[in-house]
Amino acid sequence: MKKLALSIAMASAAQAADYDHETGKTIMAYASTAFCERSIIESWKCGAACQNNPGVQAAIVVSDFIAGTYGYVTYNNETDTIIAAFRGTVNNANFYEDVDYFKI
Numbered sequence: 001m002k003k004l005a006l007s008i009a010m011a012s013a014a015q016a017a018d019y020d021h022e023t024g025k026t027i028m029a030y031a032s033t034a035f036c037e038r039s040i041i042e043s044w045k046c047g048a049a050c051q052n053n054p055g056v057q058a059a060i061v062v063s064d065f066i067a068g069t070y071g072y073v074t075y076n077n078e079t080d081t082i083i084a085a086f087r088g089t090v091n092n093a094n095f096y097e098d099v100d101y102f103k104i
Contacts, residue, residue, distance in 0.1 A: 029053055034071050034087040038063075041072050055079055062086075068093030 029052040036046040038061045044050045055078025063070045071086030089095055 026053065030083050030085045033059075034085040035090075044074075056083075066093065067097050069097070 029049040033041060033046050033049045036049075040046045041059050041061050044056045044058055050056065053076060055076035056074050057077065059072040059074035061070070061072050068091050069086065071084065073082070073084045075082050089098055
């Protein structure tokens with residue numbers, strides 16, 4: 001049991017060493033943008049979240065009303081990065097989609 005705890009602690013330390021706070025802030029801004037309205041995402045004018053990622057000119061919103069899926073795909077010219085971000089669970093349709101899975 002002691003060996004297992006040591007392995008878990010070493011794995012956690014290795015993961016913590018790989019974490020970059022600036023990258024985390026960038027990803028958080030992209031993720032929070034997925035909660036904005038369609039027109040705001042498409043024009044990339046959603047306040048601080050969009051201002052933190054200035055290389056984006058526009059985004060394409062992806063949505064499915066029945067499943068409750070909502071997100072966007074965009075490209076950042078400054079970082080040469082493709083971003084696909086989806087909103088988290090916000091309604092019953094999302095919840096039912098979350099729990100509808102099969103173990104493989």
